[in-house]
Amino acid sequence: MNKTIYLNKDIEVLIVSFGGVGTTFLMDAITPFRLTNRSDNGDGYKHLPIPPLSSRKNLKTIYVFGDPVLAAVSLFRRGYHCTQSHANAKFQDFDYLIPEDKSLEDYVTGRKDGLYFTSHFKNWLSGSGEYSVLFLKYDAIYDSLDVIQSFLNLPDAFVAQFQEKRIRKSKLSDLSANTVEGLEEMYGELKNEIDQYPGSFVLEKNKKPTRYYLKKPYRNAFKEAFFKKHPLLRKVKNRFFQLFD
Numbered sequence: 165m166n167k168t169i170y171l172n173k174d175i176e177v178l179i180v181s182f183g184g185v186g187t188t189f190l191m192d193a194i195t196p197f198r199l200t201n202r203s204d205n206g207d208g209y210k211h212l213p214i215p216p217l218s219s220r221k222n223l224k225t226i227y228v229f230g231d232p233v234l235a236a237v238s239l240f241r242r243g244y245h246c247t248q249s250h251a252n253a254k255f256q257d258f259d260y261l262i263p264e265d266k267s268l269e270d271y272v273t274g275r276k277d278g279l280y281f282t283s284h285f286k287n288w289l290s291g292s293g294e295y296s297v298l299f300l301k302y303d304a305i306y307d308s309l310d311v312i313q314s315f316l317n318l319p320d321a322f323v324a325q326f327q328e329k330r331i332r333k334s335k336l337s338d339l340s341a342n343t344v345e346g347l348e349e350m351y352g353e354l355k356n357e358i359d360q361y362p363g364s365f366v367l368e369k370n371k372k373p374t375r376y377y378l379k380k381p382y383r384n385a386f387k388e389a390f391f392k393k394h395p396l397l398r399k400v401k402n403r404f405f406q407l408f409d
Contacts, residue, residue: 168392169212169382169385171220180201184235190226213254213280214255214288215288215294226312226316229302231355231358232279232358236279245262245279257380260277262279272347293370301362304364
């Protein structure tokens with residue numbers, strides 16, 4: 165697993181989300197036509213909380229987002245809440261990660277966010293400007309197949325072969341009133357903000373990219389990438405800190 169801020173240069177299309185919004189099935193539909201990052205996240209790119217760097221000049225990126233309340237329910241239902249907590253907190257100095265044995269009911273009772281949807285979404289909205297990004301709502305995927313096709317220059321077979329729409333399994337009606345109230349309190353503000361965005365929109369590549377590299381998450385990412393490239397120095401660093409622990 166790569167898991168660094170530097171994207172594999174062979175990837176033509178990067179597909180990312182904050183989790184729980186149908187990223188996998190969209191990736192599987194695009195993979196027959198374009199080389200994407202791995203839908204099983206074996207390369208560590210699927211949920212990067214900040215836009216990665218790429219040497220590929222014509223890289224296209226799709227950021228999938230959606231109702232954070234239902235996304236949280238989906239992650240807990242499928243047992244991915246702990247994994248997603250770690251993924252969304254990466255490169256950032258968050259002090260809480262959701263334990264694997266934490267239930268959704270217990271999670272919302274504490275009212276302590278560990279999924280970090282808001283920072284993930286806003287990090288991608290601010291972007292790096294290095295490449296264009298198609299923002300795509302989960303609920304608008306089937307209405308945006310022509311948009312996706314045009315953005316990625318895909319053949320008509322992409323639309324023709326796209327899987328039939330399925331009913332979403334995660335439902336608020338299956339939860340207690342207290343759990344729903346907790347989720348709305350934790351993610352209601354972000355949900356309202358997301359509701360204001362259209363089903364799809366594109367942030368174009370900026371001819372003058374922002375000074376993203378000055379932000380702390382990028383500094384943390386560059387540091388991690390450096391020590392992954394130089395494992396001996398990483399061992400020396402870890403040993404040094406152990407001496408003073």
